[in-house]
Amino acid sequence: MIIILKADSSESDAQEILNRIEQSGLKPLHMPGVERTVIGALGDERVLQALHLENHPQVDLIKPVLTKYKLVSREIYPQDTVINLGDTPVGSDQFTLMGGPCAIESEDQLLETARYVKAAGASVLRGGAFKPRTSPYSFQGLGVEGLKIMQSVGKEVGLDTITELMDIKDLDDVANYTSAIQIGARNMQNYSLLKAVGETNKPVLLKRGLSATIEELLLAAEYIVATGNPNVMICERGIRTFETATRNTLDLNAVAFIKEKSHLPVIVDPSHGTGVRTLVAPMAKAAVACGADGLIIECHREPKESVSDAAQALSPSDFSELVQQLAPFIHASGRKLELQ
Numbered sequence: 001m002i003i004i005l006k007a008d009s010s011e012s013d014a015q016e017i018l019n020r021i022e023q024s025g026l027k028p029l030h031m032p033g034v035e036r037t038v039i040g041a042l043g044d045e046r047v048l049q050a051l052h053l054e055n056h057p058q059v060d061l062i063k064p065v066l067t068k069y070k071l072v073s074r075e076i077y078p079q080d081t082v083i084n085l086g087d088t089p090v091g092s093d094q095f096t097l098m099g100g101p102c103a104i105e106s107e108d109q110l111l112e113t114a115r116y117v118k119a120a121g122a123s124v125l126r127g128g129a130f131k132p133r134t135s136p137y138s139f140q141g142l143g144v145e146g147l148k149i150m151q152s153v154g155k156e157v158g159l160d161t162i163t164e165l166m167d168i169k170d171l172d173d174v175a176n177y178t179s180a181i182q183i184g185a186r187n188m189q190n191y192s193l194l195k196a197v198g199e200t201n202k203p204v205l206l207k208r209g210l211s212a213t214i215e216e217l218l219l220a221a222e223y224i225v226a227t228g229n230p231n232v233m234i235c236e237r238g239i240r241t242f243e244t245a246t247r248n249t250l251d252l253n254a255v256a257f258i259k260e261k262s263h264l265p266v267i268v269d270p271s272h273g274t275g276v277r278t279l280v281a282p283m284a285k286a287a288v289a290c291g292a293d294g295l296i297i298e299c300h301r302e303p304k305e306s307v308s309d310a311a312q313a314l315s316p317s318d319f320s321e322l323v324q325q326l327a328p329f330i331h332a333s334g335r336k337l338e339l340q
Helices: 013-021 045-051 108-118 144-157 170-175 190-198 214-227 254-260 270-274 277-287 316-332
Strands: 003-005 027-034 037-042 061-063 083-085 088-090 095-100 124-126 160-164 180-183 206-207 230-237 264-268 294-298
Touching: 003 013, 013 027, 013 037, 013 045, 027 316, 083 230, 088 095, 088 144, 095 108, 108 124, 108 144, 108 294, 108 316, 124 144, 124 294, 144 160, 144 316, 160 170, 170 180, 170 190, 180 190, 214 230, 214 254, 230 254, 254 264, 254 277, 264 277, 270 294, 277 294, 277 316, 294 316
Parallel strands: 095 124, 095 294, 124 160, 160 180, 180 206, 206 230, 230 264, 264 294
Antiparallel strands: 003 037, 003 061, 027 037, 083 088
């Protein structure tokens, strides 16, 4: 339920209602605004109805929250959420570029990549230290050594960092060495992992599962927020469909839909969404037009030498050219890209 207080209500009025909600066993949410104070109550709505808050002199309106994903819904938080990923704001009028290799292969490889993605305009360095691979014989990542390389390179070049967490046992290391945690597509519905990152305050990039519906994606985000971590970014990275011409089908419908229904920032991954290097730029431009808050793009100093996802990795010149082409699209969408 959402309880909207009258314009002349005081902080003590809000606190009185919050206390009554909490004492009834429901979860209270306090959302003071410029013009109105909004209070949320999560739990059994029959209990809330028994409180008869509509009789309180400072209550203007009580509305049910109709969506299943209540905390990430715009019904409760109408305004855009802005998440500070280290020094990088994500959301609202900001547009955020994340770039880097699929996997961290060596310090030299990551450092060279970091320098050119920053020079092109990225503010966040991506790179996998723990790699989920379809084949057990494929490169699995450098593990903690990769995390240390990422931290060192990020500090030297001046970029925030993000990498994927696959296992709860690695949570402390990933949280300590990077600016943000990525939950990959294969773990979108690993609810134990979602609850674990929910117990941190670290920004989380939640990627859509290969066959997940939008509702399932938003409910996965709800797990993290409901556990206590409000710093969640949604990532559309393509889904598996009957179409096999591209690696996945980038669902840009989802971007516009989520922006309408949720206050969380939405990042688009055109690299995994297509799996085809030449399609990354057109899908990146389309993502900006659909309202995405940022892009996460795979790039490698020498794509043909990449140990993973070589077919979708951009070269340094490709990445730089893409950012230059994106600039007018970002400006036209009313957003700004803060170059480092």
